[in-house]
Amino acid sequence: MNMPYRPIILGLLVLGLSALVLGRAQAGGSHYFAPVTNMVVKEECGSCHLPFAPSMLPASSWTRMMANLKDHFGDDATVDPKLAAEITAYLVTNAGDQGGQRYGAKLLRDVSAANAPLRITELPKWNREHRKVPDWEWKHKDVRTKANCAACHTQAELGYYNE
Amino acid sequence: MPLTRTIPALLACAVILLSGTSQAGVREDQLAQYASAAKAADPGFAGFSAERGKTLHTQNFAGGKPDTPACTSCHGKDPRGTGRAPSGKTIEAMATSVTPTRYTDPAKVEKWFKRNCTEVLGRLCTPQEKGDWLKFMLGQ
Numbered sequence: 673m674n675m676p677y678r679p680i681i682l683g684l685l686v687l688g689l690s691a692l693v694l695g696r697a698q699a700g701g702s703h704y705f706a707p708v709t710n711m712v713v714k715e716e717c718g719s720c721h722l723p724f725a726p727s728m729l730p731a732s733s734w735t736r737m738m739a740n741l742k743d744h745f746g747d748d749a750t751v752d753p754k755l756a757a758e759i760t761a762y763l764v765t766n767a768g769d770q771g772g773q774r775y776g777a778k779l780l781r782d783v784s785a786a787n788a789p790l791r792i793t794e795l796p797k798w799n800r801e802h803r804k805v806p807d808w809e810w811k812h813k814d815v816r817t818k819a820n821c822a823a824c825h826t827q828a829e830l831g832y833y834n835e
Numbered sequence: 836m837p838l839t840r841t842i843p844a845l846l847a848c849a850v851i852l853l854s855g856t857s858q859a860g861v862r863e864d865q866l867a868q869y870a871s872a873a874k875a876a877d878p879g880f881a882g883f884s885a886e887r888g889k890t891l892h893t894q895n896f897a898g899g900k901p902d903t904p905a906c907t908s909c910h911g912k913d914p915r916g917t918g919r920a921p922s923g924k925t926i927e928a929m930a931t932s933v934t935p936t937r938y939t940d941p942a943k944v945e946k947w948f949k950r951n952c953t954e955v956l957g958r959l960c961t962p963q964e965k966g967d968w969l970k971f972m973l974g975q
Contacts, residue, residue, distance in 0.1 A: 721922035746900075748950060752942075820923030 705775045707831040710762045716751050717759065722822050724792060725831060726763045727772025728779060732788040734763035745790075793818040865941045866969060872962035880963060888971025891964055898957025906955055914975040930975035938969065 705725035708714050717723040726734065738760040741749045751759070768776025769785055779797045783789060792798055802818070809815060815823040822828045825835055866883065873880045892914070895904040902921060903909060910918035910926060915933050918926035927934045938944055952960040960968070 718924075720920045721924050748953060751946075814923075816923050817921070823923055 703833045704831050705779075705833065706766070706772065707829060708762075710758075712755055713759050713762050716755060720747075720749075721819055722828055724821075725772070725775070726766035727768040727776035728792045728795075729767060729776075729789065730769040730780060730783060730785040731764040731767035732785045733790060734767055735760065736788040737790055738763065861939050861941065862969070862973060865938070865944060866966055869962040869966035869969070873966060876962065883963070883966040883970040885967070885971040885974050887964075888967035888969070891960075891968050892971060896956045899953070899955040900957075903955050906951065908955070914972060929972050931973055932975060938973070944969075 705727050707725055708717065708723040714723050737744070738756060741751065741756065750756075764770060766772045768780045779795060782796050789795060793802075810818060821833070825833045827834075870880070870883070873883075892906045892910075893912075897904070909920055910929055914930040915928050917928055920926055927937075929937065931937055948960055948965055952958065952964075
């Protein structure tokens with residue numbers, strides 16, 4: 673049989689290339705971190721700051737943080753023990769080295785779970801991504817702290833950090 | 836209307852009417868609890884004062900964290916306006932005229948009194964202080 677090899681091979685190449693390009697063009701790409709969907713976590717962890725995406729830290733970090741709520745970055749953030757257990761379970765399940773791997777793997781690349789880092793803003797990849805932000809911008813009255821993601825990432829609550 | 840329709844209709848009306856008053860009931864209950872506790876601590880207690888509550892809300896305290904000497908440090912000078920947490924997050928207005936859902940969950944009210952009094956005053960608020968403050972806010 674006379675197979676039209678050239679068109680078939682070219683067709684496959686085009687499809688392959690498109691898949692590669694379009695895969696990267698997906699909404700968010702490597703800058704999407706699934707936002708918190710659990711209502712308890714959203715309420716308790718989002719009352720003072722943006723409820724940070726669990727995929728931005730390894731499970732060990734969340735366990736460590738939830739065990740030390742009495743001194744949560746200088747504040748007493750203790751909650752009812754039953755709620756604390758539910759929150760911990762959610763964060764650990766969706767952590768960047770657990771269920772949240774497809775979002776957090778890149779961010780957590782050089783992070784050792786054994787260190788259980790507490791600050792997303794001290795992760796090496798985070799620092800790299802934000803290295804061009806001048807000091808005065810962090811100090812601006814509408815920003816005030818590196819933990820105020822939504823000041824610049826206006827869609828952070830939805831999980832998008834493309835800007 | 837046939838009887839078989841009237842009774843369920845009346846019941847539905849009753850539920851709707853009663854649920855409307857239950858929100859106010861929750862706040863009243865909490866105030867009543869604070870009042871009993873205040874009376875127990877001081878037999879001379881004569882009722883809550885919105886004026887005292889306003890003073891509590893706006894005055895500066897020395898015993899808490901240095902960045903938050905007053906409630907207004909985060910909640911803003913105007914109870915009907917939004918506030919700002921140190922993290923940059925917006926805090927909805929404390930005034931019930933602006934945020935009608937406030938103070939309907941006693942556990943939540945207690946949780947925030949505990950956290951914020953410790954941060955601002957450097958100690959827990961007394962039942963009288965809580966009642967004064969709540970009375971003030973309910974009137975805003």
